[in-house]
Amino acid sequence: MKSYTAVYDSILTFHLLPVDEINRARTVLVQIFSTHHSWVTAEKIASEAKLFFPHATIVGLSTYENATSEKAREPRTILAITTFEKSRVHTARVKEAPKRNGFETGVSLAQKALKRDTRLLLLYCDPFGLCVDELLEGIRSVDATIPVAGLLASDGTDFSQGYLLYGEESFEGGALLLSLGGDLAVETKTYRHLKPVGPAFRVDEAQGCEVRRMDGMPARSLLCRYLGEEHAERLPLSSFEIALSSLEEGPNRSVSVLQTTENGFFRTTGRMEKGSLWRFAYPDHAPFEFCPPKLAKGRRPEAFWLFGDLLATLHENGAIHTQVETLAKRATVVGAYGYGLLTGTGTTTQTVGVVALSERAEEGEGLEEECPTVEVPRTETSPLAASLAHLGETMLEELALEREAARQIMDASEYGILVYDASLRLRTANAKAYEILGLDLKLQNDGNLATLEEWVVQTLQKGLHEKLYIRVGKVLDPATGAAVTLQIATTPLVVEGRIAGGMATVKYDTA
DSSP: OEEEEEEEEETHHHHSSHHHHTTTSSSSEEEEOOOOOOOHHHHHHHHHHHHHOTTSSEEEOOOSSEESSSSOOBBOOOEEEESSEEEEEEEEEESSOOTHHHHHHHHHHHHHHOOOOOOOOEEHHHHHTTHHHHHHHHHHHOOOOSSSEEEEOOOOOOOOOOOOTTTTTSSSEEEEEEEESOOOOOEEEEOOOEEEEEHHHHEEEEEEEEEEETTTTTTHHHHHHHOOHHHHHHTGGGTTTTTEESSGGGGEEEEEEEOOOTTEEEEEEOOOOOOOEEEEEEOOOSOEEEOOOOGGGOOOOSSSEEEETTHHSOOOHHHHHHHHHHTTTTEEEEEEEEEEEHHHHHHHSOOOOEEEEEESBBBTOOOEEEEEOOOOOTTSSHHHHHHHHHHHHHHHHHHHHHHHHHHHHHHHHHEEEEEEEEOOOOEOOOOHHHHHHHHHHHTTTOOOOGGHHHHHHHHHTTTTHHHHHHEEEOOOOOOTTTTTEEEEEEEEEEETEEEEEEEEEEEEOOO
């Protein structure tokens, strides 16, 4: 297995490659990552590649920027040529896939491309033509054990239509699936360091990758409310700086906006199911360790394929430079940046994915493991900072409104109501709770409820773990010295999947 990369300038670029050596290989894969917005130019490059490599499998797609071993951000078209001696490449494609039939399309693609010895699936898609997550579900329904990597085609900052290349022909609205099989070692790894921020939003209405309403308002209106009008005006580009991150699917998936409509809907890079919960997420500026993917049995990698989205190229990003430099010390690196990338679990943005490949059987002796610390530059003066500031102001306004509403509800209640944290410290209570439990006299300045009667403390502790826990017992009225019988009902308060505290209602037991 050998890898060759070249930045395309003209047909003369092919003359600088070892054409005879490449054509002697058993299998030749030519990938064209084209930054040309014109599919006519891309087809011309593909035709030239076919002239020099007549037996090669030629594929490609439109990209925003690219990467090579020498340059982490290459704004021009690159040729990524890989030769195999022990592996085969099989392909399947769909042109103008039905938008509402993505699952069946994925099944059809997988049945054509998958072989018994498949080690890797490489998927390139036009995200404007289909909902890629549905397509991927169909592929994985045929075989979910094969690792998947790939990219969503891009047309720069136009956000209108990408294109794919198959042979000498370009097409839009479809997908291209490559199956790599044989004696090939493969390992995939994704890198994302995001900071979730803001409240959780529920998707009220969605179909495929079209999101219509969230939290009772048109989807665009929600972004405008929380992130500001400037952020909304910069869509879709701004959505790659602050994306939507799934709460149900863990920290490994986020989606960005691709298109907005006049009625306030938008099309996203990935599917957002009705009823699912999402938060905003933006890049974490904390330093992190970058450890390249390791092949099984210590085999030495012969090539790295890197895929990323627009986030890596929106600003001068030191992280991506360090990543490419680290990989290039081990093997040839080639990569592309589009509108998102594919993993085994779905499409995602704000992420970098790396595929390590090798046909070598021997172990990589002398290959030291290097995990450099990556410093991510801050961008306090960018529009990102302005959007986050707007989000903070909006959340403070909502918090003040909600606290005032909660105060009025508590004050009007005939029950005593108290809210406490997981360490049993009082956070808030109404006047009725102070009266019934005698909190003014029983509590210390730190608000520790553990100073109350033992059975009350046990009830509050139990309420941190049971949905609804009710108990009756006696307490001493500190004003009169008399024992009174109370009923306490508790329920846990769960925030972002963890128990943050509990709420209790207290009343005199008249039974």
